[in-house]
Amino acid sequence: MTIAVDFDGTIVENRYPEIGEERPFATETLRMLISERYKIILWTVREGxxxxxxxxxxxxxxxxxxxxxxxxxxxxxxxxxxxxxxxxADMFIDDRNIGGLPGWGEIYRMIHEKKSYEDIIAERQHTSFSDKNSKRKKHWWNF
Incomplete structure (x- = not known):
C-alpha cells in the first residue's frame, strides 16, 4: 500500500516556512509503517x-x-x-482532511487494522458508554 503524507500541519505543527514541533507520535508511527513495508511518499508544497x-x-x-x-x-x-x-496513492494523510487530522495513534489503527475513522469513533463512543454504565451508583444500603 502506498500512503502519501503531508508535512506541515501533519507530521509537524504548521509553522511554514519554519519547521514546527513534531505532532505527537508522528515520526514513531511513520517508522512503524515503513518497517511494515508500507510505501510512504512525502507529499508537500515545500520546494527547494x-x-x-x-x-x-x-x-x-x-x-x-x-x-x-x-x-x-x-x-x-x-x-x-x-x-x-x-x-x-492508496491513502492520503493530511491535516486538511474534512474533519481535521485524527491523532497518529488513530491513524495507525486505521491503516494497520483496516478500520475507518467512523469505526474508531464508534468504538470510542461504545467504550465510553460502557464505562458509564459499569460505574453504577451505589445505593445508601450498599456499603
Whole structure:
C-alpha cells in the first residue's frame, strides 16, 4: 500500500516556512509503517531549500521516504508524458482532511487494522458508554 503524507500541519505543527514541533507520535508511527513495508511518499508544497530542510528533519528522526512529491523514486518530469503533481496513492494523510487530522495513534489503527475513522469513533463512543454504565451508583444500603 502506498500512503502519501503531508508535512506541515501533519507530521509537524504548521509553522511554514519554519519547521514546527513534531505532532505527537508522528515520526514513531511513520517508522512503524515503513518497517511494515508500507510505501510512504512525502507529499508537500515545500520546494527547494524548504523541501530539503523537511527531508533532512525527517531523516534525522529515522524516516526515509519511498519518494518525495512523485509516485516513485525514479519518476522524472521529462521522462513521463503523464507527469502530474497529483500523487497516485492508496491513502492520503493530511491535516486538511474534512474533519481535521485524527491523532497518529488513530491513524495507525486505521491503516494497520483496516478500520475507518467512523469505526474508531464508534468504538470510542461504545467504550465510553460502557464505562458509564459499569460505574453504577451505589445505593445508601450498599456499603
Amino acid at each position: 531549500r524548504h523541501l530539503e530542510e523537511a527531508i533532512a528533519w525527517c531523516r534525522e528522526r529515522g524516516i526515509e521516504f519511498y519518494a518525495v512529491n512523485k509516485d516513485y523514486p525514479e519518476e522524472k518530469m521529462e521522462n513521463n508524458n503523464h507527469y502530474s503533481r497529483k500523487i497516485k
